Amino acid sequence: xxxxxxxxxxxxxKPFQVENTIKLIDEGNxxxxxxxxxxxxxxxxKDTVLRELSNRLVYLRNLKNRQEEVIRLIEEQGKLTEDLxxxxxxxxxxxxxxxxxxxxxxxxxxxxxxxxxxxxxGLADIILKQNLKKGELREKVxxxxxxxxxxxxxxxxxxxxxxxxxxxxxxxxxxxxxxxKIAYQKGIVKTEALAADKKSxxxxxxxxxxxxxxxxxxxxxxxxRGEKEKxxxxxxILPDEDILSKIKSMVIVNDSAETKEYLELSxxxxxxxxxxxxxxxxxxAGLTERAEEExxxxxxxxxxxxxxxPPIKGKIVMGIDPAYRTGCKVAVVDDTGKLLAFTxxxxxxxxKQVNEAKEVLNKMIEKYEVDVIAIGNGTASRETExxxxxxxxxxxxxxxxxxxxxxxxSVYSASKVGQEEFPDLDVSIxxxxxxxxxxxxxxAELVKIEPQHIGVGQYQxxxxxxxxxxxxxxxxxxxxxxxxxxxxxxxxxxxxYVAGISxxxxxxxIKYREEKGKFKNRQELLEVKGLGxxxxxxxxxxxxxxxxxxxxxxxxxxxxxxxxxxxxxxxDLDNIDIEDMANQLQVGIPTLRDxxxxxxxxxRDPRDELPKPxxxxxxxxxxxxxxxxxxxxxxRNVVDFGVFVDIGVKQDGLVHxxxxxxxxxxxxxxxxxxxxxxKVKILGIDIDRGRISLSMKGV
Numbered sequence: 206x207x208x209x210x211x212x213x214x215x216x217x218x219k220p221f222q223v224e225n226t227i228k229l230i231d232e233g234n235x236x237x238x239x240x241x242x243x244x245x246x247x248x249x250x251k252d253t254v255l256r257e258l259s260n261r262l263v264y265l266r267n268l269k270n271r272q273e274e275v276i277r278l279i280e281e282q283g284k285l286t287e288d289l290x291x292x293x294x295x296x297x298x299x300x301x302x303x304x305x306x307x308x309x310x311x312x313x314x315x316x317x318x319x320x321x322x323x324x325x326x327g328l329a330d331i332i333l334k335q336n337l338k339k340g341e342l343r344e345k346v347x348x349x350x351x352x353x354x355x356x357x358x359x360x361x362x363x364x365x366x367x368x369x370x371x372x373x374x375x376x377x378x379x380x381x382x383x384x385x386k387i388a389y390q391k392g393i394v395k396t397e398a399l400a401a402d403k404k405s406x407x408x409x410x411x412x413x414x415x416x417x418x419x420x421x422x423x424x425x426x427x428x429x430r431g432e433k434e435k436x437x438x439x440x441x442i443l444p445d446e447d448i449l450s451k452i453k454s455m456v457i458v459n460d461s462a463e464t465k466e467y468l469e470l471s472x473x474x475x476x477x478x479x480x481x482x483x484x485x486x487x488x489x490a491g492l493t494e495r496a497e498e499e500x501x502x503x504x505x506x507x508x509x510x511x512x513x514x515p516p517i518k519g520k521i522v523m524g525i526d527p528a529y530r531t532g533c534k535v536a537v538v539d540d541t542g543k544l545l546a547f548t549x550x551x552x553x554x555x556x557k558q559v560n561e562a563k564e565v566l567n568k569m570i571e572k573y574e575v576d577v578i579a580i581g582n583g584t585a586s587r588e589t590e591x592x593x594x595x596x597x598x599x600x601x602x603x604x605x606x607x608x609x610x611x612x613x614x615s616v617y618s619a620s621k622v623g624q625e626e627f628p629d630l631d632v633s634i635x636x637x638x639x640x641x642x643x644x645x646x647x648x649a650e651l652v653k654i655e656p657q658h659i660g661v662g663q664y665q666x667x668x669x670x671x672x673x674x675x676x677x678x679x680x681x682x683x684x685x686x687x688x689x690x691x692x693x694x695x696x697x698x699x700x701x702y703v704a705g706i707s708x709x710x711x712x713x714x715i716k717y718r719e720e721k722g723k724f725k726n727r728q729e730l731l732e733v734k735g736l737g738x739x740x741x742x743x744x745x746x747x748x749x750x751x752x753x754x755x756x757x758x759x760x761x762x763x764x765x766x767x768x769x770x771x772x773x774x775x776x777d778l779d780n781i782d783i784e785d786m787a788n789q790l791q792v793g794i795p796t797l798r799d800x801x802x803x804x805x806x807x808x809r810d811p812r813d814e815l816p817k818p819x820x821x822x823x824x825x826x827x828x829x830x831x832x833x834x835x836x837x838x839x840x841r842n843v844v845d846f847g848v849f850v851d852i853g854v855k856q857d858g859l860v861h862x863x864x865x866x867x868x869x870x871x872x873x874x875x876x877x878x879x880x881x882x883x884k885v886k887i888l889g890i891d892i893d894r895g896r897i898s899l900s901m902k903g904v
Contacts, residue, residue, distance in 0.1 A: 245793035320365030524641025581611030587855030705743025858897035
């Protein structure tokens with residue numbers, strides 16, 4: 206297996222890009238470091254491509270290792286032929302390798318192994334050879350009757366031989382491959398209700414069929430959940446007659462042989478008892494894996510813009526975590542995120558102390574000179590928003606409010622990080638602090654929460670948690686390293702996502718800061734316990750020191766390139782001949798371009814160039830909406846079948862995939878991402894069901 210050539214073909218890259226990327230990964234370099242500081246070697250590959258290539262590299266290496274292991278195991282049995290060895294080496298998937306190994310895999314006790322113990326394998330081979338003329342079979346069968354071995358009559362001998370044939374057919378890689386291909390082309394997923402009179406969200410699946418070939422991923426996940434919650438029974442329906450006919454045509458080569466009848470019965474038994482149940486499990490697992498992979502990709506796509514939302518700097522923020530019975534938790538933080546004050550008010554049901562709540566909030570706004578109110582978008586959010594909007598019309602101070610995605614705030618509140626930050630604070634108040642800080646710096650706050658708890662996607666709790674965690678951790682890592690981290694203010698939660706820095710190293714950096722004061726230059730990182738030259742190389746370029754001794758320490762210029770940057774200082778950076786200068790300085794063109802961009806805008810935050818959240822002063826109710834009305838909203842979530850948009854009322858509206866664009870859209874991610882500001886037209890309003898249908902076509 207030539208792994209480099211496979212990756213070149215699959216990713217449509219040049220050989221040098223793949224070879225160098227593999228070398229860099231094998232040397233222990235992190236993906237963010239390779240993407241940012243080794244562009245010459247990779248040909249400028251983006252972090253997302255590098256991660257996909259890295260994952261595929263792991264799979265292919267596992268495949269190669271398994272091929273070698275299977276060849277060794279079969280060879281130890283003395284059954285390896287040159288043809289079989291070549292077939293295993295040609296296998297392109299782990300599934301194919303396992304299919305080829307299946308006949309040689311040590312088996313638990315089966316009907317076939319019991320028949321072999323009775324000495325019936327020879328009879329099975331005779332039947333498979335199909336060269337007996339009429340009347341010859343009985344004589345052969347009689348020779349295998351052996352009461353000592355437990356074969357007392359002809360029927361037992363034939364039944365045992367047929368069990369052996371059934372298993373041989375089931376173990377044949379080619380037959381399994383044929384069944385698999387027919388299944389994916391013509392198979393159907395069928396669902397039915399376990400109890401038809403039982404109401405549930407799965408009622409559309411109570412009597413449902415869809416082709417395996419076309420069933421969309423979100424439907425697979427919905428069906429799986431319905432089955433898990435015991436509302437649905439799920440079956441795979443295959444064209445059994447087509448499959449049996451195909452296998453029979455391959456196995457039966459002599460229609461006039463006396464053994465034909467027994468072969469046909471063996472094939473039918475093999476398919477129904479052994480092949481079909483196995484392939485059904487495999488198809489269900491394959492569909493689930495495909496659906497999970499797509500859902501995880503959607504999560505990753507949604508998470509990135511959420512984390513990369515621009516910070517709202519220099520504002521004193523009041524965070525409100527809405528609720529009904531237990532009241533709305535309120536926290537005010539200064540422009541650095543430091544907690545100034547907190548309280549609880551009860552403007553919503555059942556207490557409905559609206560005037561009292563307004564009075565308390567107004568006093569806090571005046572006392573702490575609040576600029577913006579951040580309201581969590583969870584339970585009681587819109588009722589709280591209406592009270593806040595009314596209050597803002599009644600006070601003199603210029604204050605606006607923003608609806609903030611509060612996903613994961615409760616997880617943060619009860620987490621170890623939350624407890625360490627505010628050991629004396631009630632769990633519920635920590636949530637309000639988190640909501641306020643999310644407006645000031647979404648990234649710094651969201652990194653404190655495990656990525657899978659930041660609810661942007663579908664069915665996150667049903668997915669493979671290890672894969673989900675790995676993927677989302679990679680997204681957070683890429684975001685953090687794209688922006689860079691202030692070495693002197695970053696929390697351990699933020700530092701641990703910097704390339705090369707583990708949780709324990711992040712803690713050691715904080716300890717160093719506490720003991721020796723602020724870092725004055727990047728070289729001091731080498732004094733941190735456990736942080737050696739290799740880690741320094743990975744992390745240094747992503748760590749910033751805004752008021753350090755060397756201005757370059759507040760840029761993304763890597764210390765290894767300071768000597769180049771210093772030669773550029775004082776030059777007219779807008780009028781440099783890049784190619785000529787790259788030759789003079791003996792540096793790659795991509796690296797030189799990056800250095801020039803950093804020198805032009807030292808301390809630049811790429812998030813500042815993205816659209817800011819919508820600041821509101823008034824509120825809409827569903828009753829205010831009219832069909833045909835055009836509004837501006839914020840994309841809250843992107844899923845397979847459409848996009849949920851916050852248009853300023855209690856319920857987010859849905860833009861179905863068919864209404865995203867006049868052109869055909871394969872997936873909503875092609876058109877929008879979380880955090881986008883979009884114009885939408887109202888297609889329909891269902892107040893009773895709390896549903897709003899929207900369109901982005903022609904607005």
